[in-house]
Amino acid sequence: MTSLRAAPGVTIATALGAPRSQLLLVLGDDDLVTGHRASYWTGVAPAIEMDLAFATIAQDGINHADLWYQLIVGSELSGNDPQVRAAVDAIGLGRDPGDYRHAILCERPPGDIAFSIARHIVVDHVLATRLDALTGSSDRDIAGLAGKIAWEQRYHLRHAVRYLGLLAGAEPAQRSRFTRALERVVAEAFGLFESFAGEAEVVADGTLPVAHAELRDAWLERMQTVLAPHGLDGVLDVDEVPSDALGGRLGNHSPDFTDELWPEMTTLYRSDPAAEW
């Protein structure tokens, strides 16, 4: 049973445990947590272009999460209704850490630029692969929103691939540092393709047209094409997925989330869930 901290009087009509809601939490939580981690570079990135990029990627992630959560609350996107607004905020920021469904990789600290850029490249290609599939969803709202977000995602991919070229073509010491980051990120990225509770149901009714396990193959093909020109496709040969990168889809998160990101991300909301903004 999922419990929510919400303003008095706010009720959430749809059970968060329903398969469609679980799918939307997976989509929203990956975006929300990726957005929060991207925001770290605002003002401190080593290049202005990267600063602007991560600031925008952060804003996109958090706003896209908001839209996925809106689809849990109502079939029409109507985030302006005060009750809907309060319910969406409660979903985004009022859950206990164990009720979040994002992958562990998304919650890892920003680390250095090599790690952040490696994660940016890998995660944005996962999201792009999944958005492509979702444009064929049997759920009209999900398909429409996926198409809209997919088109905007081109800008994220473009930025990711630009820095892939720069870091892959850097001096040997930087290149090997970047390669090591990419190896770790790719291995942990397998956690993004774990199935969530209710996935079989939403795959069966076409809400999620392609299961996460199959999306992984499509993503690997994409990554092969992107990495091969830089001689980095070897990082895709993963012998063993680290066990501590798994479990996010079921709410088993690392201390990076439970002890660090979650408290910071939700502190303002928890201090007064009924506050009006």
Add this chain to the structure above:
Amino acid sequence: MTTQAALVDRVRTAIEAVPDPELPPVTIGMLGMVHDLEVDDDGRVRVALLPTFAGCPATDMIRIDVEAAVAAIPEVSDVRVQFHYTPVWTPARISEEGHRRLADFGIAPPLDPGREDDAGPPAGAVSLPIVSVVEATSGRTCPWCESTATTRDSAFGPTPCRDLWMCTECRQPFEGFKSA
């Protein structure tokens, strides 16, 4: 024209005249954001808008401004604004006047027909291309000197809907309205 049809026209005019909060010379009518409008016999108005960007934080302000503009019409008893993602907004919805005002404001309009980058999303399912070309292959028209000898400096700009360009002709930087 019936009274009802006249009222619908007035409501539409009021909505379309609402300025974009981040691009004041351009109205949401010029941007092609108004998708659907219903006015019933009791003066209840339902407006469906298409956001230019899904992650646009200005949508709330636009909604408030549209509600205020419509509510100012005496015959209107109630107004409800919703944002829709189908059909998908595309740059092709921007009017000629919108293009002109964007350029006058110093922002290159998004649609240069025929350029791959500006074609806008296709109808129906989207398949993202695998990005192999890093830099933009074609330049926007510089809003200052109208040269097309321009390069993209950054895929991200001051708002989610704008990117940054440089004109190699007049050596001026400028912003572009993204084609998403």
